[in-house]
Amino acid sequence: MKQAERSRILTWVLLIFALCLLIIGSLGAANALPQITSEYYSGGIEMYDIGVELIENDVVVSSRTYSENARYVWDEEDGALLGSLLAEGEKFHLGQVYREELCVNNSGKIDEYVRVTIYRYWQDANGKKITTLSPDLIDLHLVTGGDWIKDEQASSTERTVLYHTSVVPAGKKTSLFADSLCVSGDIPYKVTQTEENGVITTTYDYEGVTFQVEITVDAVQTHSAEEAIRSAWGRKVTITNDRLSLS
């Protein structure tokens, strides 16, 4: 058999192999689809309606829900955190403890697992993050030890990651993961002194800077939750009797 003829045969063999793979893959998906669909369709078509809301002091500040009412698009609402902390004309006071009750609401129609990521940091007048100022002076008091557990591996001085250990049923809220906010009263006393030509100048370290609290809420389906969380959030977890623990 000539070389050219052998190559032609090999080509056709590979082409047939590729087509077989395509057909097998399609058949697999086609087989799986009715099973999954029928399983979820028994509960209604709400299988796609996953949604989550961040709630601050009983008010929704941010939400994203896949909604059939919105013709199957994401129904989104963005709001500012801490916007309702002060009354009209009131100034923020260092040292004062403000009510800052935060929780998560499952606004979708399927159960879900949720986690929150909290960032605390300082930024200058141009919105640039200042890494030399201490996030510890921004005390968002967390409520852990109950339904919420802290992911120590993923947390740092600036970032805190909390996982809700149980399933959040559709339409239900979690317990609070934070209940108050206080920015340290020691801030006016943190200064830097410079000396030039015998003149000592004292400047406030925190004058004109803005403290920021940023919160992200992630939600994921409960079906195949361990795999879904590993895939979507990159975190290995163990789920036993619907209770999530960090591996």
Place this chain on the structure above:
Amino acid sequence: MGKEVKILCFIALALVLMVGITPALAYFTTRVSANGGYTIDLTSTTSIDEEFSDWEKRITVTNTKGEPVFVRARAYAGSAITLVYSGEGWKAGEDGWYYYDSALSEGQSTETPLCVQIQNVPEAADKASFNVAVVYESTPVQYKADGTAYADWTMTLDIGGKGE
């Protein structure tokens, strides 16, 4: 390996990957975020005004600009001189300072002056050369957890910590 073979191999590999990727895209997820904060203003500027007549100094302190402050004042004179203080809203501390009991917001002055009556003045003294020095200090208003304003005169500056 011919060009035709390479193309077919590439197509076969792409098909295999497509079949594998499909389940990974099937997880339902969603995410929301929000952020907010407030700017910290610390600077304040205060000034003192002294009036002198009938061997009495009347001291008024004003917060001319910036954040609310508490103020205190006192006077120094020679040991033979007696200084007698008075003034509504001014309270004597055990350390010799007189403390104004209300915080001064921007533009506010002490409503009543701190009056310092100078007594036992030597007969030879004259107003031009006589010296009674008045000093005052201010401290930023501090807040308790419940929002009550107070002054903490014991705090010392934390210098060189670079904000830590």
